[in-house]
Amino acid sequence: MTREPVARKNVLVFRALPPDQLARLQAVHAVTVADPRQAAQRPLFDAALADAHGLIGSSFPITAELLAQAPQLQAISSISVGVDNYPLQALQARGIVLCHTPGVLDETVADAVFALLMATSRRVVELSQMVRDGQWTSNIGEALFGSDVHGKTLGLLGFGRIGQAVARRAALGFGMPVLYHARRPVDLTAQAPELLGRAQHVPLANLLERSDIVVALLPLSDSTRGLVNARVFAGMKPGAIFINAGRGATVVEEDLLAALDHGSLRAAGLDVFAIEPLPLSSPLRTHPRVTPLPHIGSATHDTRHAMAALATTNLLQALAGERPAAVYEASGGAGV
Numbered sequence: 595m596t597r598e599p600v601a602r603k604n605v606l607v608f609r610a611l612p613p614d615q616l617a618r619l620q621a622v623h624a625v626t627v628a629d630p631r632q633a634a635q636r637p638l639f640d641a642a643l644a645d646a647h648g649l650i651g652s653s654f655p656i657t658a659e660l661l662a663q664a665p666q667l668q669a670i671s672s673i674s675v676g677v678d679n680y681p682l683q684a685l686q687a688r689g690i691v692l693c694h695t696p697g698v699l700d701e702t703v704a705d706a707v708f709a710l711l712m713a714t715s716r717r718v719v720e721l722s723q724m725v726r727d728g729q730w731t732s733n734i735g736e737a738l739f740g741s742d743v744h745g746k747t748l749g750l751l752g753f754g755r756i757g758q759a760v761a762r763r764a765a766l767g768f769g770m771p772v773l774y775h776a777r778r779p780v781d782l783t784a785q786a787p788e789l790l791g792r793a794q795h796v797p798l799a800n801l802l803e804r805s806d807i808v809v810a811l812l813p814l815s816d817s818t819r820g821l822v823n824a825r826v827f828a829g830m831k832p833g834a835i836f837i838n839a840g841r842g843a844t845v846v847e848e849d850l851l852a853a854l855d856h857g858s859l860r861a862a863g864l865d866v867f868a869i870e871p872l873p874l875s876s877p878l879r880t881h882p883r884v885t886p887l888p889h890i891g892s893a894t895h896d897t898r899h900a901m902a903a904l905a906t907t908n909l910l911q912a913l914a915g916e917r918p919a920a921v922y923e924a925s926g927g928a929g930v
Contacts (some may be wrong), residue, residue: 600913603623605619605624605909606628608654609629609652611627611906615903615906630654644664646667648671648912650670650671654679661684669912669913671909675696691921692922693908693909694920699891702891703839704763708760711807711837715741741833741835746770747770747771747773748770751840757811758789760809765792766792771792773800775796775798775801807834811840823846834860835863836850838862839865862885864885
C-alpha cells in the first residue's frame with residue numbers, strides 16, 4: 595500500500611535543532627529557523643508566526659498573545675518534558691496539539707539529581723573551590739565535614755518516571771529507605787517491581803519528619819506553584835538537606851533562604867530557579883550552603899539529541915494528521 599505524500603506545510607523552529615533533525619523537517623516541509631531570544635532574529639520569528647502550521651523549540655514562552663499571531667497553527671512540539679511555557683487553555687480551545695519529550699531523559703535527569711544530592715551532602719563544589727583557591731593548607735576539620743548519603747532516608751516529592759529512577763539509585767545502590775508523596779500511590783508491582791519493599795507512599799508530614807534528604811521533582815502547575823514553602827521547610831527533620839530538580843517556581847525561594855539562615859535546614863542543592871538564568875542579585879547564587887547548578891538535568895549530548903529527535907518525530911506525525919508519539923496530556927498524578 596502506497597502512503598499518500600504529506601502536504602508541505604510551514605514549520606517555525608524557534609530553538610536550534612541538530613543538523614540531522616533539521617534535515618528531517620526540511621525534507622518534508624518549508625522551514626524557518628528563528629530564535630526569538632536573539633534580538634536580530636525576533637522580527638523573522640514574528641513574521642513567520644503568521645503562516646506557521648507547526649512550531650518546534652524550547653526555553654521560550656509561547657504566550658496566548660503570540661498564539662493569536664499564528665492563526666494557522668496546528669501543532670507545537672516542545673523539546674522538553676515540562677510545558678509551563680505554553681498557554682494550555684488557549685491551545686485546547688483552538689484544538690492545537692501540544693507534544694513534549696518524556697521518557698528519553700529520565701535516566702539522565704536521575705543521574706544529575708543524584709550527582710547534585712551527592713555534591714550537596716559531601717560539599718563537593720565548596721571543597722573543590724577551596725583547593726583551587728589555594729586554601730587547602732592542612733587536613734580539614736569538622737567545620738568542613740559533609741554528611742553521609744548511604745543508609746539515609748530519602749524523601750521524594752513527586753514519583754513519576756524520574757522519581758522512580760532516582761529511587762532505584764538510592765534504594766538499590768546506596769541502601770537508602772525511600773519515602774515518596776504524590777497524589778496517588780504508584781502501583782510498584784506494575785511500574786517498578788524492583789522497588790517493592792523499598793519505596794513507600796506516605797503522607798507529606800510524615801515524609802518531612804522522617805527524611806534526611808528531601809528531593810522535589812514536581813511539575814509546575816497551579817497546584818504546585820509555591821507549594822514548597824515555609825510550612826514545608828518547618829516540617830523537615832532538623833539537619834535535613836533539600837534538593838530541587840523539578841521546577842523552580844514550585845519553591846518559595848525567600849522561605850528556602852530563611853530556612854537555611856534561621857531554620858534547621860542543613861543545605862540545599864538547586865538545579866532550577868524561579869527565574870532563569872539566576873539573576874546576579876539572587877542570594878542563592880553565593881549562599882555558602884547552597885549548591886547551585888544551571889539547569890543541567892538533561893544536558894548531555896546523547897540525551898539532548900534524543901529529545902530533539904523525539905520532538906521532530908512528534909511534529910512530523912502531528913502535521914501528517916497522525917497521533918504523535920508523545921502528546922502532552924495533563925495528569926495530576928505527579929503533584930503533591
